[in-house]
Amino acid sequence: xxxxxxxxxxxxxxxxxxxxxxxxxxxxxxxxxxxxxxxxxxxxxxxxxxxxxxxxxxxxxxxxxxxxxxxxxxxxxxxxxxxxxxxxxxxxxxxxxxxxxxxxxxxxxxxxxxxxxxxxxxxxxxxxxxxxxxxxxxxxxxxxxxxxxxxxxxxxxxxxxxxxxxxxxxxxxxxxxxxxxxxxxxxxxxxxxxxxxxxxxxxxxxxxxxxxxxxxxxxxxxxxxxxxxxxxxxxxxxxxxxxxxxxxxxxxxxxxxxxxxxxxxxxxxxxxxxxxxxxxxxxx
Amino acid sequence: xxxxxxxxxxxxxxxxxxxxxxxxxxxxxxxxxxxxxxxxxxxxxxxxxxxxxxxxxxxxxxxxxxxxxxxxxxxxxxxxxxxxxxxxxxxxxxxxxxxxxxxxxxxxxxxxxxxxxxxxxxxxxxxxxxxxxxxxxxxxxxxxxxxxxxxxxxxxxxxxxxxxxxxxxxxxxxxxxxxxxxxxxxxxxxxxxxxxxxxxxxxxxxxxxxxxxxxxxxxxxxxxxxxxxxxxxxxxxxxxxxxxxxxxxxxxxxxxxxxxxxx
Numbered sequence: 001x002x003x004x005x006x007x008x009x010x011x012x013x014x015x016x017x018x019x020x021x022x023x024x025x026x027x028x029x030x031x032x033x034x035x036x037x038x039x040x041x042x043x044x045x046x047x048x049x050x051x052x053x054x055x056x057x058x059x060x061x062x063x064x065x066x067x068x069x070x071x072x073x074x075x076x077x078x079x080x081x082x083x084x085x086x087x088x089x090x091x092x093x094x095x096x097x098x099x100x101x102x103x104x105x106x107x108x109x110x111x112x113x114x115x116x117x118x119x120x121x122x123x124x125x126x127x128x129x130x131x132x133x134x135x136x137x138x139x140x141x142x143x144x145x146x147x148x149x150x151x152x153x154x155x156x157x158x159x160x161x162x163x164x165x166x167x168x169x170x171x172x173x174x175x176x177x178x179x180x181x182x183x184x185x186x187x188x189x190x191x192x193x194x195x196x197x198x199x200x201x202x203x204x205x206x207x208x209x210x211x212x213x214x215x216x217x218x219x220x221x222x223x224x225x226x227x228x229x230x231x232x233x234x235x236x237x238x239x240x241x242x243x244x245x246x247x248x249x250x251x252x253x254x255x256x257x258x259x260x261x262x263x264x265x266x267x268x269x270x271x272x273x274x275x276x277x278x279x280x281x282x283x284x
Numbered sequence: 285x286x287x288x289x290x291x292x293x294x295x296x297x298x299x300x301x302x303x304x305x306x307x308x309x310x311x312x313x314x315x316x317x318x319x320x321x322x323x324x325x326x327x328x329x330x331x332x333x334x335x336x337x338x339x340x341x342x343x344x345x346x347x348x349x350x351x352x353x354x355x356x357x358x359x360x361x362x363x364x365x366x367x368x369x370x371x372x373x374x375x376x377x378x379x380x381x382x383x384x385x386x387x388x389x390x391x392x393x394x395x396x397x398x399x400x401x402x403x404x405x406x407x408x409x410x411x412x413x414x415x416x417x418x419x420x421x422x423x424x425x426x427x428x429x430x431x432x433x434x435x436x437x438x439x440x441x442x443x444x445x446x447x448x449x450x451x452x453x454x455x456x457x458x459x460x461x462x463x464x465x466x467x468x469x470x471x472x473x474x475x476x477x478x479x480x481x482x483x484x485x486x487x488x489x490x491x492x493x494x495x496x497x498x499x500x501x502x503x504x505x506x507x508x509x510x511x512x513x514x515x516x517x518x519x520x521x522x523x524x525x526x527x528x529x530x531x532x533x534x535x536x537x538x539x540x541x542x543x544x545x546x547x
Contacts, residue, residue, distance in 0.1 A: 098468040099492040104327025
């Protein structure tokens, strides 16, 4: 049976993706809060008693948590040989009003929105390769109008929360491009979904007064997260594999001119250093 | 330049460690949290080409600090800078908090700070300037009901540091005391700041700016750094007002915020 790992799966877009995919796939959700994950699983099972869902708990901002949960998922997959890891959806993301750091000292938006997915993908790549699977990142239109601050990627010199978010979303597309440049020959494909403006709590979690207020107003104009969830299902389930990189509502969308192989390679190198890994050498 | 940072794996400690590593300082990091220290060491080594040593220590225990000093002496390490970040606070009125937690505030914020400062000053690199940084708080500037022990412990550090600065002036030691307002270090800190509404946000300081300016001002030999214009104004007002008036105003403000926050 095809399995899909979804990060940030206990609420928002991740939860709706899990709910939708649980009809046809074995869903492995990762969430930070055990109660929220439990509630999410109960809700899905109440709607669809036959659904196959497992939740794993991890705070993906911390790299040792990413590594731990990756090991747990790998063990789970090895113990359930009927499962093939066909999809990895790096959806977990956050917004912050202030410069805050992970335990490694990495800026939190960069750590969660980009590095967590980068590291998790590396850890699960052997399984995804075996299944000729697909990797999808949750991106955003706000990736446009920004360049990567190569000299200060954590934005310590002059932190701007919006710049940090936009940069992390540009990283999502650069990562997908880098994956396709490297692994297309193995029949793996990476995509980024622009979910549009969605009514989730991303702007309300661990943010300050202003961001919280603005997001509470903005999100009223957003769509329910079950709508963009369908695009993820489309990208996973369509054969032959869709050829584009950046999708919104099932259709290819134009993306930033900053998305070049050169920038993708630069980001790969930087991210490998920050995660202490090398995609050229799969020791897992 | 060799710098030691206590409380290194906490929110402020991490950012100060990053600032120092970015300046090319070799770092000796200590904290009670062993796992946090290893993660930070790894993260810093991956970003900067400096030497990082990390050793967990319970600064409130003399034996633990003795062990740390043996380790330092065994490796012949001598220091140019010490940043005392390690500190703790427990929210709530004096009688609402467990007795041992109350005394722990003093044990860590004050006693432990004196202990490590005494030991490290004796291990400074000979012939070079030594830079000492204490992390006090905006709370040190007036008595703070509902934060009484913490504020008093920070006042202790401020007074002690200013006095020490004079004692060590002729020995080429600069002493800076940092008095930040709110710092967004943890999820709880964020909640606490939100609970204070507009004023909470207005008196909050940015970690990355505070860390950078703290090091800069310490190297320049300044005595106090109060980040944020509003905080500096508040501190002036605090000095004009009689201390008991300041205490009642603060009690009025904090009791509303704490009800919301501790709910």
